[in-house]
Amino acid sequence: MPKIILPAALRGRMNNPQDEVEVAGATVGDTLRALTNDHPELNDILFTNDQLHPSLRVFVDDQSPLPDQCLATAVKEGSEIVLLPPIAGG
Amino acid sequence: MLTDFEKERYGWQMDVPGVGEAGQEKLKHARVLISRAGGVGGLVAFQLAAAGVGTLRIAHAGNLKPSDLNRQLLMTHGHLGRPRAECIKQTLSDLNPLIEIDVIAENMSAENAPRLVGDVDVVIDCAPLFPERFAMNDEAMRQGKPLIECPMYDSDAYLTFFQPGRTGCLRCLHPETPPEWKRRFPVFGAVSGTVACMAAYEAIKYITGIGTNLRNTLLHGDLATMRFRRLPIERRADCPYCPPVNERRSNA
Numbered sequence: 001m002p003k004i005i006l007p008a009a010l011r012g013r014m015n016n017p018q019d020e021v022e023v024a025g026a027t028v029g030d031t032l033r034a035l036t037n038d039h040p041e042l043n044d045i046l047f048t049n050d051q052l053h054p055s056l057r058v059f060v061d062d063q064s065p066l067p068d069q070c071l072a073t074a075v076k077e078g079s080e081i082v083l084l085p086p087i088a089g090g
Numbered sequence: 091m092l093t094d095f096e097k098e099r100y101g102w103q104m105d106v107p108g109v110g111e112a113g114q115e116k117l118k119h120a121r122v123l124i125s126r127a128g129g130v131g132g133l134v135a136f137q138l139a140a141a142g143v144g145t146l147r148i149a150h151a152g153n154l155k156p157s158d159l160n161r162q163l164l165m166t167h168g169h170l171g172r173p174r175a176e177c178i179k180q181t182l183s184d185l186n187p188l189i190e191i192d193v194i195a196e197n198m199s200a201e202n203a204p205r206l207v208g209d210v211d212v213v214i215d216c217a218p219l220f221p222e223r224f225a226m227n228d229e230a231m232r233q234g235k236p237l238i239e240c241p242m243y244d245s246d247a248y249l250t251f252f253q254p255g256r257t258g259c260l261r262c263l264h265p266e267t268p269p270e271w272k273r274r275f276p277v278f279g280a281v282s283g284t285v286a287c288m289a290a291y292e293a294i295k296y297i298t299g300i301g302t303n304l305r306n307t308l309l310h311g312d313l314a315t316m317r318f319r320r321l322p323i324e325r326r327a328d329c330p331y332c333p334p335v336n337e338r339r340s341n342a
């Protein structure tokens with residue numbers, strides 16, 4: 001299954017923090033919906049009006065899909081999806 | 091020209107291949123702006139002062155509070171209740187009296203950014219609020235100045251080197267302020283200091299010309315899992331804050 005890597009900034013929002021989760025799905029969109037089904041507390045950080053939050057960065061196997069194609073990007077067994085929300089600690 | 095004392099003081103770093111006296115002269119004549127000298131910016135300033143960057147301009151408002159002291163290593167217990175700017179100046183001057191330290195008791199804003207960014211070579215963004223970061227970004231892009239972004243949160247550290255005309259900018263990376271961001275964030279000084287030291291070295295590399303800056307690349311380090319990744323980032327074609335690519339207004 002594809003794997004989603006969760007940084008501290010997202011783990012801190014999870015009721016049951018994990019630094020990575022395996023989720024089923026053939027696209028980035030599938031896997032993120034599976035993630036928010038299991039962890040609805042992340043929904044507001046990942047999505048706004050059913051679209052990806054514009055400031056969330058999503059990387060798939062160390063590549064950066066174009067924002068408008070991100071949810072449709074194909075993932076496969078062993079794919080790693082990294083989610084990086086904006087942070088500003090200084 | 092370096093004095094004999096400067097050659098001795100900076101001798102060990104002048105031994106780094108590619109630095110030498112010429113590189114140290116570049117550091118001596120460099121001017122760097124640091125937005126806030128807290129858990130990140132304080133350590134950036136400390137490293138750049140130690141390395142002999144000739145002029146450090148630091149913007150940081152407010153009076154020192156007990157809750158600053160776990161990470162803001164330029165601040166000392168005896169200064170509690172007094173302006174942070176005073177303490178920043180004193181600590182850095184004690185470390186290196188050979189350099190000019192210009193501390194302004196203001197935080198970055200759209201109003202003061204043109205003046206503070208105006209005559210520096212590099213800006214380093216260490217502010218804890220997105221409006222301050224965006225004010226710094228927008229002015230750096232307007233003036234063609236490289237901008238080092240080095241935010242952290244808990245065990246997360248992000249680092250990238252924005253250079254107008256060659257990379258995107260902070261607005262390309264995160265176009266919108268996240269509504270859930272809070273002024274107070276979880277932090278150990280060891281984590282903010284780690285990203286600070288890497289950001290300081292990005293500035294040293296840029297000024298001296300050694301190594302390779304993190305252009306078009308976001309480094310994400312998670313110090314809880316010790317996973318580090320280099321991730322590709324790009325200019326957004328429709329970013330209204332970036333100058334067009336290839337319009338090289340900066341000096342490198």
Ligand SMILES: [Zn+2]
Pocket residue numbers: 258259260261262263325326329330331332
């Ligand atoms: Zn931009």
